[in-house]
Amino acid sequence: xxxxxxxxxxxxxxxxxxxxxxxxxxxxxxxxxxxxxxxxxxxxxxxxxxxxxxxxxxxxxxxxxxxxxxxxxxxxxxxxxxxxxxxxxxxxxxxxxxxxxxxxxxxxxxxxxxxxxxxxxxxxxxxxxxxxxxxxxxxxxxxxxxxxxxxxxxxxxxxxxxxxxxxxxxxxxxxxxxxxxxxxxxxxxxxxxxxxxxxxxxxxxxxxxxxxxxxxxxxxxxxxxxxxxxxxxxxxxxxxxxxxxxxxxxxxxxxxxxxxxxxxxxxxxxxxxxxxxxxxxxxxxxxxxxxxxxxxxxxxxxxxxxxxxxxxxxxxxxxxxxxxxxxxxxxxxxxxxxxxxxxxxxxxxxxxxxxxxxxxxxxxxxxxxxxxxxxxxxxxxxxxxxxxxxxxxxxxxxxxxxxxxxxxxxxxxxxxxxxxxxxxxxxxxxxxxxxxxxxxxxxxxxxxxxxxxxxxxxxxxxxxxxxxxxxxxxxxxxxxxxxxxxxxxxxxxxxxxxxxxxxxxxxxxxxxxxxxxxxxxxxxxxxxxxxxxxxxxxxxxxxxxxxxxxxxxxxxxxxxxxxxxxxxxxxxxxxxxxxxxxxxxxxxxxxxxxxxxxxxxxxxxxxxxxxxxxxxxxxxxxxxxxxxxxxxxxxxxxxxxxxxxxxxxxxxxxxxxxxxxxxxxxxxxxxxxxxxxxxxxxxxxxxxxxxxxxxxxxxxxxxxxxxxxxxxxxxxxxxxxxxx
Numbered sequence: 001x002x003x004x005x006x007x008x009x010x011x012x013x014x015x016x017x018x019x020x021x022x023x024x025x026x027x028x029x030x031x032x033x034x035x036x037x038x039x040x041x042x043x044x045x046x047x048x049x050x051x052x053x054x055x056x057x058x059x060x061x062x063x064x065x066x067x068x069x070x071x072x073x074x075x076x077x078x079x080x081x082x083x084x085x086x087x088x089x090x091x092x093x094x095x096x097x098x099x100x101x102x103x104x105x106x107x108x109x110x111x112x113x114x115x116x117x118x119x120x121x122x123x124x125x126x127x128x129x130x131x132x133x134x135x136x137x138x139x140x141x142x143x144x145x146x147x148x149x150x151x152x153x154x155x156x157x158x159x160x161x162x163x164x165x166x167x168x169x170x171x172x173x174x175x176x177x178x179x180x181x182x183x184x185x186x187x188x189x190x191x192x193x194x195x196x197x198x199x200x201x202x203x204x205x206x207x208x209x210x211x212x213x214x215x216x217x218x219x220x221x222x223x224x225x226x227x228x229x230x231x232x233x234x235x236x237x238x239x240x241x242x243x244x245x246x247x248x249x250x251x252x253x254x255x256x257x258x259x260x261x262x263x264x265x266x267x268x269x270x271x272x273x274x275x276x277x278x279x280x281x282x283x284x285x286x287x288x289x290x291x292x293x294x295x296x297x298x299x300x301x302x303x304x305x306x307x308x309x310x311x312x313x314x315x316x317x318x319x320x321x322x323x324x325x326x327x328x329x330x331x332x333x334x335x336x337x338x339x340x341x342x343x344x345x346x347x348x349x350x351x352x353x354x355x356x357x358x359x360x361x362x363x364x365x366x367x368x369x370x371x372x373x374x375x376x377x378x379x380x381x382x383x384x385x386x387x388x389x390x391x392x393x394x395x396x397x398x399x400x401x402x403x404x405x406x407x408x409x410x411x412x413x414x415x416x417x418x419x420x421x422x423x424x425x426x427x428x429x430x431x432x433x434x435x436x437x438x439x440x441x442x443x444x445x446x447x448x449x450x451x452x453x454x455x456x457x458x459x460x461x462x463x464x465x466x467x468x469x470x471x472x473x474x475x476x477x478x479x480x481x482x483x484x485x486x487x488x489x490x491x492x493x494x495x496x497x498x499x500x501x502x503x504x505x506x507x508x509x510x511x512x513x514x515x516x517x518x519x520x521x522x523x524x525x526x527x528x529x530x531x532x533x534x535x536x537x538x539x540x541x542x543x544x545x546x547x548x549x550x551x552x553x554x555x556x557x558x559x560x561x562x563x564x565x566x567x568x569x570x571x572x573x574x575x576x577x578x579x580x581x582x583x584x585x586x587x588x589x590x591x592x593x594x595x596x597x598x599x600x601x602x603x604x605x606x607x608x609x610x611x612x613x614x615x616x617x618x619x620x621x622x623x624x625x626x627x628x629x630x631x632x633x634x635x636x637x638x639x640x641x642x643x644x645x646x647x648x649x650x651x652x653x654x655x656x657x658x659x660x661x662x663x664x665x666x667x668x669x670x671x672x673x674x675x676x677x678x679x680x681x682x683x684x685x686x687x688x689x690x691x692x693x694x695x696x697x698x699x700x701x702x703x704x705x706x707x708x709x710x711x712x713x714x715x716x717x718x719x720x721x722x723x724x
Contacts, residue, residue, distance in 0.1 A: 247295040261278065297354040450484050530720060
């Protein structure tokens with residue numbers, strides 16, 4: 001019934017109705033269906049391969065060389081000198097047995113249980129889930145490792161977090177006796193870990209080796225376990241790459257100096273925990289030397305800090321060690337430094353010059369890492385991090401919308417990962433403990449995003465902050481529901497405050513409405529969002545989309561506004577424009593700049609004169625204004641705000657003379673509206689009997705609810721605004 005007994009090597013299994021038969025060229029070890037241990041025997045003629053069996057409460061696993069089979073329990077086993085026959089009752093064997101054929105000769109084991117992982121053991125031994133071991137005796141010798149399969153609950157291992165790098169650039173390691181290509185980046189990480197001074201074996205987990213990337217079933221299963229894998233690791237090792245330019249040691253020394261200066265503010269006793277900011281350092285403090293900050297800038301620009309998948313990998317970890325070339329630092333030390341830099345005004349001049357890439361790290365901390373709320377976490381390793389994690393605002397920030405928005409600023413090779421990469425976060429589970437969504441590789445991207453948007457709105461109870469995350473580019477307004485965020489599209493900062501953030505806007509005076517989201521026949525493009533609100537103006541003209549460079553953005557914006565708003569006096573234009581460019585924000589607390597307008601205006605003028613090349617007429621007006629001011633403003637602080645608020649937005653003027661800053665997809669003829677349940681206004685576009693959501697905006701003079709309060713709603717009229 002199938003195989004030729006005279007063949008010198010094993011054959012592929014033959015599956016016939018009720019049983020499966022394997023033929024082996026030589027005797028294998030005894031296999032018992034009732035044994036709780038594993039049996040193994042080597043088949044060495046004419047090729048080297050391994051036969052093994054794992055028998056447990058869940059079933060039987062047979063493997064040999066490049067093949068493996070898994071059989072659930074209640075399937076009988078017969079064995080003999082030259083063959084193993086496995087019989088199922090009726091059609092059980094046909095329906096449940098799965099055959100795995102490996103492309104590269106038996107390096108991979110198959111997972112015997114859905115809670116199993118593989119790890120690497122190498123001497124030094126690196127164990128991954130399959131398990132890896134590396135030889136530490138000679139750091140320049142070939143990396144030799146073995147791959148082992150274990151139950152996750154029983155595994156003791158460390159995990160690696162790194163950027164894969166170019167898959168075409170590879171190095172070879174020896175795994176289970178076979179040569180295996182790994183990326184140069186992973187090879188560097190293994191070499192670094194092999195050179196560490198620990199004695200003995202190191203068990204490591206890394207996705208590229210421990211997950212069979214060619215097996216979609218295994219890959220999906222392991223991806224769904226990713227948070228658990230990194231959370232259970234005794235440590236996570238972040239590999240940034242080789243230190244080609246020699247920045248690492250200088251950057252890490254600067255981090256430690258900044259931390260040492262600021263850690264003294266932490267206060268803790270039996271009654272309370274607090275933090276008192278130290279006095280500003282003297283100007284000649286060594287960590288304020290601009291020449292040293294190029295090293296910190298180079299650190300923040302390493303590709304690892306821009307990758308989406310790493311957010312969860314370190315977020316759930318117990319402790320994290322960062323490796324850059326031959327230098328290392330605790331991840332908690334690195335994070336604490338960037339948080340201090342963000343919170344202290346005296347760092348602003350250095351941040352404006354070197355810190356353009358700091359904000360990914362800062363937002364990841366504020367919205368993701370500090371909200372995991374794990375008792376065994378690296379977030380407890382530094383004083384200020386401990387204080388931040390226990391701050392009352394953290395509970396308000398612990399919402400899935402915050403996590404997804406912060407993640408949208410990072411890069412991923414698979415768009416689905418903008419959702420799936422965060423399913424290990426506590427906010428990804430509802431009050432009943434049910435997962436927010438399930439990993440489903442067969443679900444289309446549009447269906448996944450629609451499903452997420454629907455659930456986020458249901459959780460928000462009438463709050464429409466989700467709509468502020470919508471960001472359209474190119475023809476995206478016509479390719480799906482316009483109100484559903486496309487998480488894979490890079491979006492600028494949003495104007496509306498996220499949950500747990502405190503900003504003064506209240507355009508709808510906290511009115512809210514229950515939103516209904518019927519999904520039409522399961523088609524994403526048929527989904528409609530029903531809201532209530534007021535349309536109050538139309539866009540008459542707008543500038544080109546502003547550039548990412550803050551100086552270029554300001555130059556073009558000022559000149560565009562000057563021409564757009566000529567009917568107004570010069571002072572009125574500049575006063576309003578100074579607020580529009582920074583969304584009316586003042587200070588660090590989300591307060592309104594116009595509440596201390598004199599201070600705000602001096603900062604605006606100082607920035608314009610110091611940082612930009614203005615039209616002579618505008619510059620003359622700025623000088624005249626400055627001469628009438630009694631104090632010198634903080635132009636650097638204004639510059640940082642402009643860099644956050646202006647990129648990829650348009651200055652616009654409305655038909656009634658209002659002006660604001662809106663989405664790059666807006667155009668003349670679009671409509672300005674207030675949606676009940678939203679803190680900021682929106683630009684929308686009529687489409688047949690419904691509307692397209694173009695995006696949120698800042699409009700001077702309407703952000704405090706002036707439109708809603710202008711006259712009774714019964715007189716003005718409230719509309720049902722339907723988005724497609």
